[in-house]
Amino acid sequence: MQFKQLEAFAKVTELRSFSRAAEELYLTQPTVSAHVKALEEEIGCQLVSRSTRSLSLTEEGNTLYPYVRRILDLKxxxxQKLRQEQRQILRIGASTIPSGYILPRLLKEYRKLHPDIYFNVVQGNSGTIEEMIGDNTLDIGFVGMDSTEKNILSYPFCEDSLLYVAPATEYYRRLFDRSPSLQELLQEPLILREANSGTLHALDSYLLEQHVDMSKLNIIGNVNDLEAIKQMILNQTGVSILSGFSVSDLLARGQLLAYPLHTPHPRRFYIIQKKDKSLSPTEESFLGFSRSFYTL
Structure with a gap:
């Protein structure tokens, strides 16, 4: 008894047609008929009742079909399980900006070289991804701030800019046209990212360099969803300070306005891994590719 015989019998049973079964199996009709006939001969009874007008199963055929279906499903x-085990798996963690604006292009190019790769990407803020790298839940992380943990290795790999982002209204066009001071900008109603986000960490560092006290800002809310913040700006709820990557499409379409924050150092994104963890050849390959993908 061969799988091809069982598959032919099951398909003929399900479609009630030798010709349609042949089309589904990419075989000729005589071949499908021969497979069913061989199965009948091996079992020693007729399974399919053939006539010029219709096709039906014999009593023996009806008895056999559920067992055949289970055998084929189990196969x-x-x-599928074997194929998954043979595939090379990457467990990747990424904070908001890398997961939405950096990883998609990076993974696309990497899979051109390694088409059999399977990736499992977990999104969280930078602090969460660092914790998951530390407890071995993830192998490689892409985050928006450098790590200070002793058991984490961190590599800068990509640069971005911080932008003061506002609704595309006449008020903000006039405000930006007269080159306002930082203090003036920060008195506008600000919606900021949540604690442990790389963007908020970068803003903290920038304000520290500018000798600006965070408590003096007109902060109206903290939101842990980047898309929600962008929608709030579009609806004129307030302004925000965001990654240039995250708003490039809306700026290009003229839906938002942006004012550059002149930072002495560009914002950087980092690849992180656990210090004492031995990476597999697949992980080493992906890490090397990622570190060289962008030029600092």
């Missing part, structure tokens, strides 16, 4: 499940 397909086993093959």
């Amino acid at each position: 397909n499940t086993a093959l």
Whole structure:
């Protein structure tokens, strides 16, 4: 008894047609008929009742079909499981900006070289991803701030800019046209990212360099969803300080306005891994590719 015989019998049973079964299996009709006939001969009874007008199963055929279906389903499940185990798996963590604006292009180019790779990407803020790297839940992380943990290795790999982002209204066009001071900008109603986000960490560092006390800002809320913040700006709820990557499309379409914050150092994104963890050849390959993908 061969799988091809069982597959032919099951498909003929399900479609009630030799010709349609042949199309589904990419075989000729005589080949499908021969497979069913061989199965009948091996079992020693007729399974399919053939006539010029219709096709039906014999009593023996009806008895056999559920067992054949289970055998074929079990075979397909086993093959799928084996294929998954043979695939090279990357467990990647990424904070908001890398997951939405950096990883998609990076993974696309990496898979051109390694088409069999399977990746599992977890999104969280930079602090969460660092914790998951530390407890071995993830292998490689892409985050928006450098790590200070002794058990984490951190590599800068990509640069971005911080932008003061506002609704595309006449008020903000006039404000930006007269080159306002930082203190004036920060009195506008600000919606900021949540604690432990790389963007908020970068803003903290910038304000410290500018000798600006965070408590003096007109902060009206903290939101842990970047898309929600952008929608709030579009709806004129307030302004924010965001990654240039995250608003480039809306700026290009003229839906938002941006004023550059002149930082002495560009904002950087980092690749992190656990210090004492031995990476697999696949992980080493992806890490090397990622570090060289962008030029600092």
